[in-house]
Amino acid sequence: RSPLSALCRQVYSGILKLSHRKVCVSSTHAFVFSNCTHGQAQSVLLTFDLYSTTHASSNIGPQKGAFLDEIVAREAPLRVLELGTHCGYASVRILRLLPPSGKLLTVELDPLTADRGEEIILVAGFKNQQFQVLTCSSAEAISSLRSHTGNDGLDLVLMDHDPELYLQDLLALQRGNLLSSSCVVLINRALTPGARDLLEHVTARPQSFSVGRQLHGLMEIRCHTGMSPKPQN
C-alpha cells in the first residue's frame, strides 16, 4: 500500500471516529454480535478491533491487549477480577488465556452494559462456569467477593473502571484479605490525574508494592501484602 493511500485511510478513519465520538454500547455490541464468528474468541476480538477503526471505543484495544495477554500468560492466574466489564473485550482476552480451572469475575455498574458484555463473552464461546458478571459498583462487588472466591485469593486484578476509585478499591481488597500473595494489579489510565492517589500510595510503600512495566497507561503493580501462600502437598 502506498504511503499516500495509508495517509488517506488514516484521515478517513479519524473523520469517522470524530463523527461517532460517543461510545455506544448498543452499537458496539450489535456490530460485534453480527460480524464475528460465534464460538471463536479471536474472531470476537478482531471484530471489536475492526469496529474501533471507525468508531470511538472504550475497550483497552489491541496494543494494551497484547500487554495484558503477556501478563495473563505469565501469571497463569486462577482467580481474576476485572473492574469495568464494558462490552467484554478485555474479559474475552483474559478468558482465552486462563488455565482450565481459572475463573474470571467481572464487575459492571451499568445493567444494560453488563448484559451486553455478558452476551459477548458467551458469543466468544465461554461458559458460565468460567466467568461471572457482577452487575453492581466495584465497592459492592468487593464487599461480597468472598462469597464468590471462597478462600482463594485473587491472582490478578484489572482496574479499568473509574481511576478516582482505584485507591479506595485497592485498599478494600487488601482490608478484605482478598489478594493472593504476590497478586498482580493492572491499572488502566494510570497516567490520568484520577489515578494519582493510587500511584502515590504504592510508590511510597516499596516494601508492599513493586511498580512494573507500563504501556500507554496500562501499568503493572505487584502487591506483596496478600495472603500467605497455601502449603504445598
Ligand SMILES: C[S@@+](CC[C@H](N)C(=O)[O-])C[C@H]1O[C@@H](n2cnc3c(N)ncnc32)[C@H](O)[C@@H]1O
Ligand atoms: C473503560 S470501560 C472498561 C473497558 C473494558 N475493561 C475493556 O477493555 O473491554 C469502563 C467501564 O467501567 C464501568 N464502571 C464505571 N464505574 C464503575 C464502578 N464504580 N463500578 C463498576 N463499573 C464501573 C463503566 O460503566 C464502563 O462500562
